[in-house]
Amino acid sequence: MQTLEKSKPIKVLLDGSIVSPKGFAAAGIHAGLRYSKNDLGVIFSEVPAESAAVYTTSHFQAAPIKVTQDSLAVENKLQAILVNSACANACTGKRGLADAYQTREWLAEHLNIPEHYVAVSSTGVIGEYLNMEKMEQGIKNLHPKAEAADAEQFESAILTTDLATKRWAVEATIEGKTVTMGGAAKGSGMIHPNMATMLAYVTTDACISSEHLHTALKEVTDQTFNQITVDGDTSTNDTVVVMANGLAGHSPLSPQHPEWATFVSMLKEVSEQLAKKIARDGEGATKLIEVKVNGAVSDEEAQRAAKEVVGSSLVKTAVFGADANWGRIIGAIGYSPIEVNPETIDIAVGNHLILSQSEVADYSEEELTAYLKDEEEIKITVHLNIGEGSGTAWGCDLSYDYVKINASYRT
Structure with a gap:
């Protein structure tokens, strides 16, 4: 445009x-x-x-x-x-x-x-x-x-x-x-x-x-x-x-x-x-999750990858449980239908760099867990380092209340 x-x-x-x-x-x-x-x-x-x-x-x-x-x-x-x-x-x-x-x-x-x-x-x-x-x-x-x-x-x-x-x-x-x-x-x-x-x-x-x-x-x-x-x-x-x-x-x-x-x-x-x-108002949600993907081959691929991560049930439940399991994020990137170089990926959660060029970074799991517990808006940043494309997606965590709400939706 x-x-x-x-x-x-x-x-x-x-x-x-x-x-x-x-x-x-x-x-x-x-x-x-x-x-x-x-x-x-x-x-x-x-x-x-x-x-x-x-x-x-x-x-x-x-x-x-x-x-x-x-x-x-x-x-x-x-x-x-x-x-x-x-x-x-x-x-x-x-x-x-x-x-x-x-x-x-x-x-x-x-x-x-x-x-x-x-x-x-x-x-x-x-x-x-x-x-x-x-x-x-x-x-x-x-x-x-x-x-x-x-x-x-x-x-x-x-x-x-x-x-x-x-x-x-x-x-x-x-x-x-x-x-x-x-x-x-x-x-x-x-x-x-x-x-x-x-x-x-x-x-x-x-x-x-x-x-x-x-x-x-x-x-x-x-x-x-x-x-x-x-x-x-x-x-x-x-x-x-x-x-x-x-x-x-x-x-x-x-x-x-x-x-x-x-x-x-x-x-x-x-x-x-x-x-x-x-x-943020997702059924049973306690946190807003924002995923930003940079360095993709195109904006469209970055948007697709960001939505895959924020839509992952394992990512969503990890955020709800304040589980600093960043493997959930890399897992979602792995099955995203986009171009990826497995050797060049950076991932940060909040200000905590947890993966650098696909190698585990020096971070404090205790501080990362505290961030997941204390913040109402969780920010995840992924850099693929293979292009100029960028995209953002938003979602929420997945809680016990989601099941309760939808199990009794008509009653």
Whole structure:
């Protein structure tokens, strides 16, 4: 992707959210789809927004994905996104597809916008039908507002086994105009995406065509959302949607625009932070694991290797048990489908160099064990020393609680 200028400084909005960009509002309510928590939410733009999305590559894409794809196929614009938790509406056949289209129609009528300006998403148990009576009444009770509290209600409405809501927002200047971007996501289990990850929504008041927005989204997704793994399972419902309503007022962005790099950096910052929050909130997780691979023959091979290491059950359990067994790391590198020279590998865990040119380094196992015990974010760095490629992946440790949570998921 061509960039004519380095990115301008990006400011993180500590209290920002999906309603921080101009013209966006949100709502979240308890519609009764689950026992007591919020379970239905909406994001709304006061004007139609250029939009782009990426989806799970599962053979069993859920009904909501098909409806969202159908909406975007008309004009590549959206004005509202409806999201429910508790029920994935996946593997539900013709009835499930009809139900998804019906919820799109109900929200369009409620907000007085064309049906094809509505996207729908669902998350929860696979193979169960939506409670359409509660969906219809719940949609009538959705009244989006541009308040932080309403964004928080939306963030909670899209959760399943998540322990925490996930948000991030930034701003920068483009052509002297303030451009804002906010994101919200959910994800805790079934995290091993390929194309998208879980449910993630990004709003921005930047001015950009859907074509160029998709270009940026695809590049950034490959570097962020596609680089996280919790348990190696890919969901039927994974979706990332970006809406850009253009209200910031600058000229349209494209890869040839001198400030294109700033927009891409904003999108990467929001996406990476949401991805890391998903990884940190993995079911039963106690630690975030970051694996950085340098010196590969290409960025793609480095990314693949990093994800192999962070996805290794043996690496994950070693981190959980604070077991300084670096053989787990070298084992994962060994079976990675990439080019490797077995004689040139360096590995560090935190600041502890444990392997140098494939020879055991002089390190303190006691200090390394203490690092694994005491730190909530474990950093693993691998240098293959055969090229210039680099890549990073994020995941979490694997604990006893992961089994407990998933053994009783429906109860």
